[in-house]
Amino acid sequence: MKLKALGLLAVAVVAVLLPVIAPDPATTNIAVFTVMYVGLATAWNIMGGYTGYISLGHAAFFGFGAYAFGLMLIHLNITPGYGPFLLVPVAGLLTAVLSVGIGWIALRTRAATFVIVTIAFMFMLQLLAENLVKLTGGGGGLGLPYPHDWGGDFFNTPYYYAMLVLAILGLLTSWWIRRSKFGLGLLAIRDDEDKALAVGVPTRAFKLTAFVISAALVGMIGSVYGYYVTYIYPQFVIDPLIGISMVLMAFLGGLGTLSGPVIGALLLEPAQLEFAYRLGASRLYLVFYSAVFLIVILLLPRGIVPSVAELLRRRRTAQVAS
């Protein structure tokens, strides 16, 4: 227990001091994306991991958050700097409203149908972003104002901390849900939805709540991403690969666990960035993603955290027995 607390403290100290320890933009850029995926995988896990409803369309909320933020920034004439970060919760709220509508429809289905419906909604949003040219700039993209005075090594730092705050918010939300009766209801839905109904769990309300919380967090992270990259293109913010990445990270670390998505993101995102950098625009790094996906499904279907926990439990049982 003491060891665990010390480990957590060490991770927290490194996370907070990272831009001071390694201020060069290449490192902080990797850090921004890694922490972003910690938040995304954690947020996705609140729905996909706890309820077992695998959404492959969460990139829709990521992109919607980015557009909502960008459009507010432009149309409200807000001066770039720290101020726009206050719009992040507003973007989250707008994403939540959108997700109520999508969830209301998608959650009438289960299993594979749910997966397909979420993908369909994602492509619908992508098409809308491409075609509502007057609003979004269409395929030409939406340029966001950015703070010109944040130069050099410092530029990435505020975005890193914003992503870190959102990742921590996601983790605290996930932790609270896992310990609550609401969270137990979500896990019951994952195990046997009809049985959960039979013991009074209002499954539709529970699923929709988890879906909306998850989407709102993803939308907020998307908004910070939009502010960071300063140019939003439909195919890059409503990108199936973003949706699949958060799922793969949660799978790799361990679905339905608190630390699993964090571990998955910490392992995969830096590796993915490295592959993308080395293999350039060829998108050959997608082969790496497919390989990881196959390895996880074949060798670690439950993910790292549950597999390691099981291994430790077995060793402890063997020690007690001997």
Added chain:
Amino acid sequence: MSLLEISNLSKRFGGVVAVDGCSLSVADRSISGLIGPNGSGKTTVFNLVTGFIPRDTGELRFKSRSIAGLGPDRIYGLGIGRTFQLARIFPRLTALENMLVPVRRAGLRAMLSHGQWRHERERAMEMLAFMEIAQVAGTVGGALSYGQRKLLELAAVMMAAPELVLLDEPAGGVNPALLERIAEHIRKLNRQGVTFLLVEHNMSFVMNLCDEVVVLHHGRTIASGKPKEVRENPAVLDAYLGA
């Protein structure tokens, strides 16, 4: 006084009439049995009462209030619990967590209340002890034996203190020693005021346990009364022997 009143209940699946104008009533604080040959519509009646499938026609009243058209979670909230033919528990949750899942009339406040949560854990442990399975509280459901699952399922249903419990084949796949334990638990809970309606094929279990027995055949009620009367009823003998 009747706790549950079913009148003229019907349900069709395509060309198959599963329940055909079934009527029965379950007296408050009784242990009633619903019997009948295979395919007579017993489990369908359970599914209709608990809201798992919608009825075509007929009326369902619980404590004089219509429950027709309500969903399973609402019906559980009103005080009707059920078990399934094959014991269904949450396999990846521990036995204790299985006990904490049931929700009855829980508003958001109750769900977030720490005191309520602690109180529920205490009650869950008491109920597991009552069912004599407290030793597996920390074991995941999937690792329990079939008998332990049966007891856990019943214990979990009791967590929200339902007034009426529908048991679908409580004796199914259970050894004689466990069967006696299950019967004893049902009797004890009944003495505490819980009403039971059970579907069962094990006739000696039904005849020994039930105060009232209702017989279904082709989805219709063909007899009802005390176990002894029903056993000697010629229509019942015909239905079972296929005469």
